[in-house]
Amino acid sequence: MNDDEILSERKHEILLNAVEEYIQCASPITSSNVRSKGFTDLSTATLRNELNALEAMGYLRQLHTSSGRVPTAKGYRYYVNAIMCDVPLEKSILDEIHAIFENRAVYLDDVVNEIADVVSKATNYPTVVMLKGFEKLQIKNVKIIPLMTGQALILIETNSGIINNLMPIKPNIPNQTYVDASNFLTSTFENKTVADMIKNIEGYRVQMGQELVEFKGIFDTMIQSLKSLSDTIAQKGGVTARGELRLLNSPEYQDLEKAKKVIDVLTNPSEIEQIFEDDMDTDSEVSFKIGSEIPVVDLQDCAIARADYQVDGESIASIGIIGPQRMDYAKIASALKFVVGEFENLKQLDNAKEGDGDNEQK
């Protein structure tokens, strides 16, 4: 980003040390502070000069004369760019994340919730997950299951979880019709995307042979139902925030008014969407937005870590962690990488497994 200036080796070290220290302790960095953390061969006066210079360059700032210094957004940015090495996560958290992916034959929205839960727990910050492109998931199996309430359950098994939605149905349609319709959809759209199915099913209706005509009514309502699900998700439904309360653990949010402002944003789906508005820089797995880089007014003194789960270059889901600018960037980056990694494993697993099951309904 702003790599025009090149810091001397010593300034570099001092800055990284200072930011790291501040992330841990949350209290302004003083010259003697820096000295005791690895610069015992220099006097505090010298370090004061260096800190002063770093301040002049915009990496640090003082809250008031005679106070220690805190990193600016530019300072954090420098730190993040410099330190992107992994930090080991607690094993129990890794296991927990892993377990979610193990038992993943649950509904996609549940998966999203659980991921948000676990990531929030792992990082101790509020976490939002946004599902944006479920239509791009690969269909593995489709089932339409009539219920007793005058509705039917649409179950679409995909490579990343089950999509499920309700549709109204007409009475007096024999069950076999639903089974046949399910089998038709499965065999026709297996390994295609949900979007393909929504788009192309109309074409199939036009050229339907005698045996397909009876599905017409079912397909119509089903497509309608999937479209509305897609719309709902596109509008706001695909957003979940979890662990909002963890914000209160940060000393910078002991002030309830400040905390409420952020929490209000997290509770408002359309504002969360803004966070994920633009595409991610595809060259890194995890990206950070710090301070004014965030396109939401009330989050100007926050930082957001983000990772996307991508299929064929398009992101299906985005995970975001919101915290103060003084957040544990290293730990968060490693947690996010791990989650995205689990997603990737999943995909490969599915490709490997492909075609070994005979699950067609009879």
Add this chain to the structure above:
Amino acid sequence: MNDDEILSERKHEILLNAVEEYIQCASPITSSNVRSKGFTDLSTATLRNELNALEAMGYLRQLHTSSGRVPTAKGYRYYVNAIMCDVPLEKSILDEIHAIFENRAVYLDDVVNEIADVVSKATNYPTVVMLKGFEKLQIKNVKIIPLMTGQALILIETNSGIINNLMPIKPNIPNQTYVDASNFLTSTFENKTVADMIKNIEGYRVQMGQELVEFKGIFDTMIQSLKSLSDTIAQKGGVTARGELRLLNSPEYQDLEKAKKVIDVLTNPSEIEQIFEDDMDTDSEVSFKIGSEIPVVDLQDCAIARADYQVDGESIASIGIIGPQRMDYAKIASALKFVVGEFENLKQLDNAKEGDGDNEQK
């Protein structure tokens, strides 16, 4: 409860007025305060005497000499017992609650979450819902649906929502077997409870004829899976808390430390269970626990409103609203009554509908 003392008509009126006023304004009640709210024909000195007397009886207390008075737990209790009339809810909230019950052909745990969400929104207080006896729900239909992941979905349609759970399955079992097993279970246990099914299915296994023997493996894992679901729910899984953050709206919880203590309890399933430990007084739809009546240490200056959804005298789910002792008891009572009422409607609807659908799988 403590109805030993009988208050004079005037004291009664003053007390109710005072509590109501305090619930609205959250600032200690003064003598002139009471005077302006309907006692203009009395002097503040007289009212001071009355307030003094009410304090001596334990209904009110002063935070310090020369401050106004606030209700004690005993004062709130008196108020709650006296005023149990309904307060109209906002129509939009009624509609929202109603909508949940309309579209209820969703999974039971989702219903629980949504109810907690809506009640919390309606009352503006944190709300917990505890599902305790799903085994007592009436079975309407059972479906076992094999998935591609080596698992099968158990879908049990009941009179109050769908229970769904996963079970592992063995490969190479034809789909028809699952269909047959589903049909067998549905026809055998329709209108029985889930508990009945779990208990009696073993008996059926013993006297299984030739045609049932093939289901043996399926039933075994299914019962195991349902039992573990039942255990999970019994232990802690059936508890959801929603809207914890709304606690921060109350002036008594502006102090973060205080708020965190309560929120910690709400985040801890086993502590929530304690709240619902003892059975409800069956004579009223809504019951309140105030202050020391609550069996949880950290909630001693809270109040909890509770309603149960009962089937055949046994409660299936409990809803609890947690707030400061100064909560809007009337509004909360009416919200809870409405929710429970919707549950009851549901039951009647189901009984009326019984037997009109032909949803057996072919």
Add this chain to the structure above:
DNA sequence: GTTAGCACTCTCTCGTGTTGACTGCTAAAA
């Protein structure tokens, strides 16, 4: 039983003074 009047109490707020932690700067030393 009710009321006016008055003294009393306690919180809340605001201003003041003090302390302690850092810094910036300057001048000498390396």
Add this chain to the structure above:
DNA sequence: TTTTAGCAGTCAACACGAGAGAGTGCTAAC
């Protein structure tokens, strides 16, 4: 040229005390 010691200056944080204001309890009169 870089580093360092020393010192004056700055500011947050805390404690203290005075004054105002709100509300009470009590007493004596109605």
